[in-house]
Amino acid sequence: MESTALYLILGYLIGSIPFAVIVSKLFGLADPRRHGSGNPGATNVLRTGNKLAAALTLLGDAAKGWLPMFLAAKLAASGTAQTLVGLAAFLGHLFPVFLKFKGGKGVATALGVLIGLDGWLAFGAALTWLVTAIITRYSSLAALLAACVAMALAFLRHGSDAVSLVIGAICLILIWRHKANIVRLIEGTESRIGNRTKS
Structure with a gap:
């Protein structure tokens, strides 16, 4: 039980690493929390027009969903x-201790967890x-x-076991985190990929 708790803490801390902020600083870009959607994620980094920075953010956010699960397996x-470590990493991205618990929406990190x-x-x-x-x-x-699609495939492939339940939880949380986007999509005001942030 103690070891499981340690794995979960490890997963949360790795998930909390704010790659969008780190990469933006390394590239001399504006803090992603200060422009666009204010979301510390790859899509908002892409709004600066720097595709390499956005790609590195995407890779980092996905890796931090997969890496804790890989380490837990090795241990x-x-x-x-x-499976629970993956969920902890996802929650770490959403509520990162390093950003005062104000994180991203978790799309790339969720993909990393799915890979694991x-x-x-x-x-x-x-x-x-x-x-x-x-x-x-x-x-x-x-x-x-x-x-x-992930939720549907999870229940088709895994039934009602821990894997499908965790994937279901992650996907429902991800949908909830996009509630403002859903409103904008309905209103026709949602920003499209490739639209740069205005100076």
């Missing part, structure tokens, strides 16, 4: 513990996001549809 944690849980499921969710983003250029809509 011989149980399958259930590894089920590679094929992660591929299906990522493909859904990519196709939707290319067609509509709405990152938020792509994330919402990918979350729905």
Whole structure:
């Protein structure tokens, strides 16, 4: 029990690493929390026009969802513990201790967790996001549809076990975090991918 608690703390702390802020500082860009949507994530970094910085943020945010689960597996944690560590990393991104618990929406980190849980499921969710983003250029809509697909695939592939329950929880939280985006999508005021932040 003590070791599981340590794994969860590790997962949360790794998930709390604010790659959007770190990468923006390294590239001399504005703090992502001070422009655009105010969200410390890859999409908001992309609004600066720096695609490399956005890509590095995306990779970092995804890696921090997968890495704690990988480390837990190497430390011989149980399958259930590894699954919960992924959830802890996701929550760390949403409520990071290093940013006064004001984090991002968790799309890339959720993908990293999915990779750690089920590679094929992660591929299906990522493909859904990519196709939707290319067609509509709405990152938020792509994330919402990918979350729905991930939940459906999780229950089809894993039934009602811990993996599908954690994936379901992550996807529902992700949808909730996009509630403002849903309103803007309905109103037709949502920003599209590629729109730069005005100086």
